[in-house]
Amino acid sequence: MSGQTEPFTFDDISETAIAAAIAKYPAGKQASAVMPLLHIAQRQMERAAGSAWVPRAAMDAVAARLGMAPVRVYEIATFYLMYNTKPVGKFHLQVCTTTPCWLRGSDDIVAACKKATGIAQFGETSADGLFTMTEVECLGACVNAPILQINDDYYEDLDTARTEALLAALKSGAPAPPPGSTIGRHASAPLTGQTALRSPSQATQNAE
Ligand code: FES
Incomplete structure (x- = not known):
């Protein structure tokens, strides 16, 4: 499973995830699951080939599963940066x-x-x-x-x-x-540390 057109079949892990993704949408609207399914395909490639990407064969499998024209899946996979349309490193x-x-x-x-x-x-x-x-x-x-x-x-x-x-x-x-x-900052707090809501009483005053 390393080329664009080598056969792609969803594995058991993917099938479980696909069923859960499609179930989130009303009957007849399964095409709305196209983005999760592309993500599931990318994860499967990572498991199987060590490279998280979506070959065209996988896009075709997504299209077939969701009853979509393949070109509509290609449009989405090539628009969003989170889908890798070429193999990537580990x-x-x-x-x-x-x-x-x-x-x-x-x-x-x-x-x-x-x-x-x-x-x-x-x-x-x-x-x-x-x-x-x-x-x-x-x-x-x-x-x-x-x-x-x-x-x-x-x-x-x-x-x-x-x-x-x-x-x-x-x-x-x-x-x-x-x-x-990488410098131990808490969430997105200021570098100098917390500057607001430092005590419960202050939080109460601000809420009033
Ligand atoms: S500009 Fe880099 S995260 Fe917003």
């Missing part, structure tokens, strides 16, 4: 370079990714097949910029050293470091 590095992340040093994150993986430009996969680097637009986490999404996880508040350490850990085969802020 670790998909999605670097946000939109203005807030750029102002907070995304150029350094891109450089660190290139240095650690040997990738020369966006869209490439490293020679060892471990990493693919993609440029993405705002990931909706600007408050903790700059952001690097790796597979489904966000790594936040990065700089060169922390990005290099993160990628070195992944390369070594060690368990993935915990996602979230």
Whole structure:
């Protein structure tokens, strides 16, 4: 299951997930489950081939299952960035370079990714097949910029050293470091710590 047109059949895990996804929609509206089914297909490819992507054969299987014209599934799979239409490495590095992340040093994150993986430009996969680097637009986490999404996880508040350490850990085969802020920031609280609602009485006053 590694080519665009090699046969694709949903496995048992996928079938269970598909039944649950389709059941969320009224009878006759099963096409509304197209996005979850594409995600399920991508997860199956990750399990079977070690690369989370959706080949055309899988899009055709989704179309057949939902009674849709294949081209309608292709349109969706090629529009949304979360669907990979080409094989990707085990670790998909999605670097946000939109203005807030750029102002907070995304150029350094891109450089660190290139240095650690040997990738020369966006869209490439490293020679060892471990990493693919993609440029993405705002990931909706600007408050903790700059952001690097790796597979489904966000790594936040990065700089060169922390990005290099993160990628070195992944390369070594060690368990993935915990996602979230890499400087220990609580959620998206200010760097200087909590500045509001610091006591129950303050919360009560603000509510009045
Ligand atoms: S600009 Fe990078 S997360 Fe919004």
